[in-house]
Amino acid sequence: MATGRINVAPMAPFDPMSDPNSLSQRWKKWKRRFETYLVALNVTEKKQKRALLLYQAGQETQDIFDTLVDIGEDDDYDSAIAALDTYFSPKKHVDFEIFKFREAKQQPHETIDQFSTRLRKLAATCDFENIDKEVKSAIIQNCLSKRLRRYALLDSEVTLAKILAKGRAFELSESQATGIENALDSTHISDEVVEAVHPTTKHNNHRDKQHTSFHRQDFYTSSECRNCGGPWPHNNNICPAKGKSCLNCGKSNHFAKVCRSARKARVGQQENRRPSKKIPQKQSSQDLWQTLQQ
Secondary structure, eight states: OOOSOOOOOOOOOOOSSSOGGGHHHHHHHHHHHHHHHHHHHTOOOHHHHHHHHHHHHOHHHHHHHTTOSOOOOTTOHHHHHHHHHHHHSOOOOHHHHHHHHHHOOOOTTOOHHHHHHHHHHHHTTTTOSOHHHHHHHHHHHHOSOHHHHHHHHHOTTOOHHHHHHHHHHHHHHHHHHHHHHHHHHHHHHHHHHHHHHSOOHHHHHHHHHHSOSSSOGGGOOTTBOTTTSSBSSOTTSOOTTTTOBOTTTOOBSSOGGGOOSOOSSOOOSSOSOOOOOOOOSSOOHHHHHHHHHO
16 A cells, blocks of 8 residues: 655656657657656555556557556556557667667768767667677767777777767866867957057057157048158158258258249259359350350
């Protein structure tokens, strides 16, 4: 009889109508949970266990159960379980189950432990004599990590447990290295963006050295020097107008052709060169002297 019962939430019913390919595995999983449920409730009487089985399994499972044979009497829990096992776990073709096991490959989203668990589930219906050996072989052949495969092949006596432990270590180190590399890449990209938007002080200083104190090129537009009218920047970093006097305003460090003061007189395009008087080619000495005296 049930004694010392505690309050336990009801189980979710079993779903016999969803994916038929996983029906057997889902039934076994639900049945194990139901057996734990009975222990939690401290139910030991077989009649009560059978009643709880059919109640917790749900109406759809109850309807299936009512069509089965060899279900025993109302107090025969074992016959009820056996009948449901036969219905939900039909005889499988072992060769096909082995084929599915051999074809299983680790997926990009799977850890090595998840892959191992999936292989064990597939191996459960293959009638293997040594499941660990088969799972080890499948991991070596179909895991994603080349490093892990090489490690496992170094020693034919290495155990499945050691392969899994090494696989976890490789996954952890790969994750940590990727995190560091991504952080470094982000920092590098940020520096490039800042450099593009705001040139460094080093570049600014270099630019300042090219500018003279008499007229800063910061105020210039395009590529023309506003002191001499020539191309900017100057190849030798020295402006031809530096130290020269303007023929228009008399101020230093710029040519008249770019002078921004009001024009006093029309100035020719050539700078720093006084105009010379033309001398006729054929003149007498006296005519030459008179011309020079003018």
